[in-house]
Amino acid sequence: MPVDAESLHARTADADWIRQLPKAEVHLHLEGCVPLASVGLDDAARAGVAFDPDTGAPRFHDLAEFLGFLDRSCALVTDGAHVEHIAYEIARRAAANGVGHADVIFNPIHWPAWQADLDRFVERLDCGFEAGEADHGVTTALCLSLTRTQRPADSAALVDWLLAARPGRVVALSVDGNEAAAGRTGQRFAPLFARARRAGLHTCAHAGESSGPEGVRDAVELLHVERVDHGIRALEDPALVAELAANAVPLDICPTSNVRLGVVASLAAHPVEQLRAAGVRVSLNTDDPLLFGTSLADEYRRCAQTFGWDRSVLGAIARVSIESSFAAQERKRELLSSLADYLGPAA
Numbered sequence: 434m435p436v437d438a439e440s441l442h443a444r445t446a447d448a449d450w451i452r453q454l455p456k457a458e459v460h461l462h463l464e465g466c467v468p469l470a471s472v473g474l475d476d477a478a479r480a481g482v483a484f485d486p487d488t489g490a491p492r493f494h495d496l497a498e499f500l501g502f503l504d505r506s507c508a509l510v511t512d513g514a515h516v517e518h519i520a521y522e523i524a525r526r527a528a529a530n531g532v533g534h535a536d537v538i539f540n541p542i543h544w545p546a547w548q549a550d551l552d553r554f555v556e557r558l559d560c561g562f563e564a565g566e567a568d569h570g571v572t573t574a575l576c577l578s579l580t581r582t583q584r585p586a587d588s589a590a591l592v593d594w595l596l597a598a599r600p601g602r603v604v605a606l607s608v609d610g611n612e613a614a615a616g617r618t619g620q621r622f623a624p625l626f627a628r629a630r631r632a633g634l635h636t637c638a639h640a641g642e643s644s645g646p647e648g649v650r651d652a653v654e655l656l657h658v659e660r661v662d663h664g665i666r667a668l669e670d671p672a673l674v675a676e677l678a679a680n681a682v683p684l685d686i687c688p689t690s691n692v693r694l695g696v697v698a699s700l701a702a703h704p705v706e707q708l709r710a711a712g713v714r715v716s717l718n719t720d721d722p723l724l725f726g727t728s729l730a731d732e733y734r735r736c737a738q739t740f741g742w743d744r745s746v747l748g749a750i751a752r753v754s755i756e757s758s759f760a761a762q763e764r765k766r767e768l769l770s771s772l773a774d775y776l777g778p779a780a
């Protein structure tokens with residue numbers, strides 16, 4: 434083929450290239466990884482949610498409806514072997530998407546059967562992840578998440594538990610939930626995040642999804658998080674975008690989730706491209722893949738098609754995903770080295 438066509442071909446990313454691209458996933462909820470068949474699709478259907486006839490994935494109108502669904506589906510997980518299976522399947526799906534490391538967020542508020550025995554819950558997750566790593570070579574870490582709308586005493590009790598138990602698998606403190614309902618809560622959560630940081634834990638926070646740019650600013654300036662989950666509404670404040678770029682604060686972005694929950698109108702209208710073009714470090718993630726009918730390779734592929742991203746852009750996003758992950762330093766070095774080998778000298 435002519436030289437120009439040949440070099441274009443070398444830069445264009447096809448589905449196989451994208452799937453095998455070494456990457457990490459850093460914004461993935463345990464609650465969005467519960468196979469609906471395993472909790473009984475009938476139960477979920479009775480909970481008043483409509484299902485897409487093509488993909489079998491549920492349809493949600495907004496974040497509040499989605500969070501209510503999580504409460505109902507996760508409440509059906511009462512058996513330890515089921516918890517292990519959910520963890521194992523996360524590692525299996527990760528490997529199938531070229532993911533070498535996953536940071537998995539879990540929020541006890543959605544798991545009523547386990548709230549009184551979080552030690553055993555994390556032990557069973559640990560068993561599933563261990564088996565997944567042995568079979569599929571994927572490392573995983575857990576982030577314990579607080580809820581924006583929960584009572585302060587309940588948030589504090591979770592941090593007390595985490596700092597006393599210190600399960601090796603849990604490496605970070607996080608906060609999620611509906612910021613539109615909670616209002617600005619940065620001041621309230623700041624002391625808990627400070628405690629976690631002093632104890633050597635990583636930190637991240639949902640912001641700029643159900644909150645505007647002020648939520649992102651609070652996460653960075655009050656919670657001092659290492660990365661922001663979503664953060665896309667930072668785009669509404671150009672000064673904030675410039676600060677995020679200058680301070681290299683990574684945003685872990687979930688395009689399909691944002692479309693499915695009505696945060697943005699369409700993928701073409703998604704702020705990820707403008708944020709990236711403004712120099713903000715962004716990674717791509719699925720949020721809740723089984724509930725949104727997506728996979729990480731799908732996220733990369735859809736964005737590449739929509740925004741015309743070539744291999745070098747996708748490689749840079751994969752690099753951010755690994756660098757901003759909470760994997761152990763040695764593991765990060767391994768994954769970055771695999772990525773460099775994969776991209777070759779042109780990168």
Ligand SMILES: [Zn+2]
Nearest residue numbers: 462639662720
């Ligand atoms: Zn999320």
